[in-house]
Amino acid sequence: MNSFEEERNRQIVPRWLPWRAACRQVPFDALIQSPLEGLVDDARFSKTRARWATECSRVNAADLVLTAFLSGRLTDADAVVALKYLRSLDLDPHSTLGLVAVGLTEESLALQPQAARQQDEDPRSIIARVRATLDSHARDPLAYLDLAYAHSLLMQNTQAEKNLRVALALAPEHPLILRSAARFLLHIAERGDPGQSLHLLRKARAVRHDPGVLAAEIAISEAFSLRSRNRKLGSSLAFSKDFHPFAVSELAGTIGTLEANHGSRKRAREALEVSARCPTENSLAQIEWISPRVGIEIEAPADCAATPYEAQTLALFRDHDYDRALSAAVAWSEYQPLSSRPALTASHLASTWLDDHETSVQVLRAAVQYSPDSFALRNNLAFALASSGRLSEASDELGVTERLRLSPGDEAVRCATRGLLAFRAHDHEEGRRLYIEAESRFRSLRDPARHALAKVFHAREEILEGTPESTSVGLDALEAARSAGLGRIKALEYVDRQVARVSQPPPESQ
Amino acid sequence: MTERPEFVNAAEHLAEADLGNGWVVQEQLPRDPNHTGGRFSIPYTARNVETGNLGFLKALDFRVAVEEEDPDLRLAILEGLISAYRHERGLLEKCQGHRMRRVATPLISGAIRVPAAVPPLDSAYYFIFPLADADLRSQALDLAMIDVAWALRSLHHVATGIHELHQRGIAHQDIKPSNVLHFEGHGAKVADLGRGHDPNSPASHDAERIPGDRRHAPLELGYASGPPVDTEARKAIDLYCLGSLLFFEFLGVSATQGILFRAVRENAPLTRHNFQVDLPYLASAFGGLLEELERVVKSYAPALAPDILSIAKELCHPDPQRRGSPRMRRLGATAKASAMRYVSKLNLVASRAELGLL
Numbered sequence: 037m038n039s040f041e042e043e044r045n046r047q048i049v050p051r052w053l054p055w056r057a058a059c060r061q062v063p064f065d066a067l068i069q070s071p072l073e074g075l076v077d078d079a080r081f082s083k084t085r086a087r088w089a090t091e092c093s094r095v096n097a098a099d100l101v102l103t104a105f106l107s108g109r110l111t112d113a114d115a116v117v118a119l120k121y122l123r124s125l126d127l128d129p130h131s132t133l134g135l136v137a138v139g140l141t142e143e144s145l146a147l148q149p150q151a152a153r154q155q156d157e158d159p160r161s162i163i164a165r166v167r168a169t170l171d172s173h174a175r176d177p178l179a180y181l182d183l184a185y186a187h188s189l190l191m192q193n194t195q196a197e198k199n200l201r202v203a204l205a206l207a208p209e210h211p212l213i214l215r216s217a218a219r220f221l222l223h224i225a226e227r228g229d230p231g232q233s234l235h236l237l238r239k240a241r242a243v244r245h246d247p248g249v250l251a252a253e254i255a256i257s258e259a260f261s262l263r264s265r266n267r268k269l270g271s272s273l274a275f276s277k278d279f280h281p282f283a284v285s286e287l288a289g290t291i292g293t294l295e296a297n298h299g300s301r302k303r304a305r306e307a308l309e310v311s312a313r314c315p316t317e318n319s320l321a322q323i324e325w326i327s328p329r330v331g332i333e334i335e336a337p338a339d340c341a342a343t344p345y346e347a348q349t350l351a352l353f354r355d356h357d358y359d360r361a362l363s364a365a366v367a368w369s370e371y372q373p374l375s376s377r378p379a380l381t382a383s384h385l386a387s388t389w390l391d392d393h394e395t396s397v398q399v400l401r402a403a404v405q406y407s408p409d410s411f412a413l414r415n416n417l418a419f420a421l422a423s424s425g426r427l428s429e430a431s432d433e434l435g436v437t438e439r440l441r442l443s444p445g446d447e448a449v450r451c452a453t454r455g456l457l458a459f460r461a462h463d464h465e466e467g468r469r470l471y472i473e474a475e476s477r478f479r480s481l482r483d484p485a486r487h488a489l490a491k492v493f494h495a496r497e498e499i500l501e502g503t504p505e506s507t508s509v510g511l512d513a514l515e516a517a518r519s520a521g522l523g524r525i526k527a528l529e530y531v532d533r534q535v536a537r538v539s540q541p542p543p544e545s546q
Numbered sequence: 547m548t549e550r551p552e553f554v555n556a557a558e559h560l561a562e563a564d565l566g567n568g569w570v571v572q573e574q575l576p577r578d579p580n581h582t583g584g585r586f587s588i589p590y591t592a593r594n595v596e597t598g599n600l601g602f603l604k605a606l607d608f609r610v611a612v613e614e615e616d617p618d619l620r621l622a623i624l625e626g627l628i629s630a631y632r633h634e635r636g637l638l639e640k641c642q643g644h645r646m647r648r649v650a651t652p653l654i655s656g657a658i659r660v661p662a663a664v665p666p667l668d669s670a671y672y673f674i675f676p677l678a679d680a681d682l683r684s685q686a687l688d689l690a691m692i693d694v695a696w697a698l699r700s701l702h703h704v705a706t707g708i709h710e711l712h713q714r715g716i717a718h719q720d721i722k723p724s725n726v727l728h729f730e731g732h733g734a735k736v737a738d739l740g741r742g743h744d745p746n747s748p749a750s751h752d753a754e755r756i757p758g759d760r761r762h763a764p765l766e767l768g769y770a771s772g773p774p775v776d777t778e779a780r781k782a783i784d785l786y787c788l789g790s791l792l793f794f795e796f797l798g799v800s801a802t803q804g805i806l807f808r809a810v811r812e813n814a815p816l817t818r819h820n821f822q823v824d825l826p827y828l829a830s831a832f833g834g835l836l837e838e839l840e841r842v843v844k845s846y847a848p849a850l851a852p853d854i855l856s857i858a859k860e861l862c863h864p865d866p867q868r869r870g871s872p873r874m875r876r877l878g879a880t881a882k883a884s885a886m887r888y889v890s891k892l893n894l895v896a897s898r899a900e901l902g903l904l
Contacts (some may be wrong), residue, residue: 101804179830
């Protein structure tokens with residue numbers, strides 16, 4: 037059976053993206069685009085303008101445009117004319133002057149927006165590109181960060197960690213590097229131990245003043261039911277007016293979640309409202325996740341986050357729009373390849389709600405490269421492969437899970453998936469035995485939802501094989517699904533339909 | 547109440563004046579932004595009666611002070627103008643005294659009374675400099691074809707000028723293309739010591755956080771809370787600006803503007819107050835600028851590219867701790883600020899370029 041559990045304790049654990057992609061998440065109004073504002077006086081600017089008026093050349097045009105742009109004189113008419121002049125020249129698009137010419141809008145010298153998601157780049161080409169630049173400008177911590185990211189995509193965690201340590205040594209207090217490193221250490225930690233990740237964040241001075249680093253520390257602590265000493269500081273920074281709403285969004289979302297978990301709806305609402313003012317895609321997903329759980333409706337501005345795939349998946353799933361939810365989940369898993377949750381969600385949607393096993397296989401094959409020891413990914417892949425008749429591949433995937441240490445719940449799931457494989461191999465006896473064993477395990481674990489799910493999948497296989505037991509097993513499954521409140525997944529609809537057809541009295545002959 | 551009498555600006559009435567020292571003022575020049583001098587001086591050409599040589603006359607302009615309505619502010623501006631003039635004159639005399647070859651020093655300086663003007667502002671204070679053919683900015687107006695030998699020799703001359711100043715304890719603090727003058731047959735000279743620093747001659751701008759043009763100044767100055775800590779730190783600014791000239795000559799943009807634009811274009815979340823947080827973004831943008839420089843230099847002079855890139859990297863790295871050669875860095879800040887190393891390095895690459903070893 038497909039292994040999917042809804043997140044019970046979602047936290048705003050920081051994302052790890054290549055640094056340029058991370059920068060593109062930041063909305064324009066949260067950025068300082070005029071770093072020389074107030075530092076170039078009017079007299080100097082007039083001189084620059086006069087130079088351009090005296091001599092129309094690319095150097096003078098570039099100087100005027102750059103001075104106007106960097107000092108915040110975005111509507112200067114002469115600078116706009118100078119920009120048009122630069123555009124009329126045949127400039128190398130990769131040169132600084134070329135970037136100026138194409139990078140600014142003609143109306144007001146504003147920066148042209150760039151796509152929030154960069155073109156997917158093969159990790160090997162990232163490594164080659166970054167290594168080439170390291171030769172000429174070594175000790176660039178962001179280059180090492182990207183190198184670590186690419187190595188982690190290739191499952192070369194030792195090299196990834198090595199490069200990450202270099203980035204940290206070069207910029208030990210940099211918020212982006214600290215958050216990325218904390219996320220990576222969590223990813224590679226044995227049995228999900230957050231010790232190293234939290235140690236890194238807690239020893240950094242930035243945790244005392246940077247809302248992003250502080251949010252990561254509190255969120256990771258909460259995700260592992262550990263108490264953070266920085267909660268009070270977090271509450272105070274989250275409501276501070278010293279930061280742009282985007283900068284405190286994750287911290288406020290984390291504090292809001294914390295308050296909600298402690299039953300303080302009023303404080304939770306206040307914090308979540310701060311979080312929703314200008315949310316990151318991660319805090320938007322948190323709001324989407326927590327709002328229905330605590331009965332708080334929080335409005336976030338439309339199109340507020342650049343890549344809101346997780347939030348979209350959650351919202352569409354809740355609205356029973358499974359096709360679009362699957363598309364969003366696929367985009368989410370491409371956006372966050374290192375996390376297994378997006379792929380699990382996509383496979384759950386595809387295999388359980390849409391019978392789209394092919395999409396499920398594609399998403400899971402990609403995800404399993406980055407998390408080869410994830411039982412849930414391997415199991416779901418085996419389930420999707422078996423459901424589409426590829427028994428040998430399914431058996432191989434399930435075989436890989438033999439070496440993994442599993443929780444009792446996962447053991448039960450694997451037992452059910454083995455039952456599916458046996459049924460598809462027409463070994464009814466063995467399939468039935470395995471499904472019954474899985475159902476019994478779920479019952480012992482007091483997990484009625486998965487108990488019902490196992491029964492439904494079992495019934496489907498009995499019906500597909502046309503066994504004599506199919507009707508009784510089907511009726512039993514329908515009863516379990518009803519009492520567990522199971523949603524109308526495809527398998528349940530099928531079982532319901534088939535049982536109803538068999539139970540109907542034959543039409544009377546005239 | 548009587549009407550305020552019209553101010554007759556002595557500096558604006560120098561045309562045709564005989565200065566009584568062998569020089570006759572000729573026509574007033576438009577305040578050409580490509581020329582040095584700024585808003586507080588009026589430019590003229592002057593002719594030496596004996597030799598017939600032309601010179602560039604820069605007369606101190608009091609108008610900005612006189613036109614100020616607020617009497618306290620007027621006094622302060624006047625004080626500032628006079629002290630700035632005295633400071634610059636002092637530095638220029640020091641440069642003359644030490645026969646600095648690569649610093650543009652005046653042929654003569656002095657004051658002349660203008661009868662039409664009202665005392666006490668009835669004298670025009672002036673410097674006469676040799677008339678330059680162009681400055682670096684106007685030489686680099688078109689980047690379509692770069693004369694690598696000429697560009698490198700100019701940089702070598704600027705480095706020599708900086709070294710000459712540093713040897714005498716002076717930091718220029720405002721090295722930029724328009725402050726590099728070219729003299730036919732004599733090469734380039736560093737001009738305009740108006741923002742210069744000499745520990746023995748305090749100036750009002752010594753207290754400024756960024757003494758020179760911010761668009762050419764090292765990035766870390768924008769994050770500092772006060773002025774550069776000592777003369778060595780001020781000398782280091784000159785070396786950064788020397789590197790920035792190199793970027794300007796080959797790319798048409800100063801290192802500072804190039805780095806900042808590239809960082810902003812990447813959506814780098816710059817703080818403007820925490821240099822350590824911003825530095826990785828600036829360093830990455832600098833990497834992009836270096837790559838561009840490498841492409842351009844390789845297209846003109848592939849054999850010189852490694853040396854030119856190494857000079858650019860050593861001079862302009864956004865991290866001040868990483869400027870200078872690794873060996874010089876180990877020797878401490880004083881050595882790091884030494885311009886001598888770059889005089890030699892630039893002389894070598896310029897000579898190779900002149901010999902066609904590109």
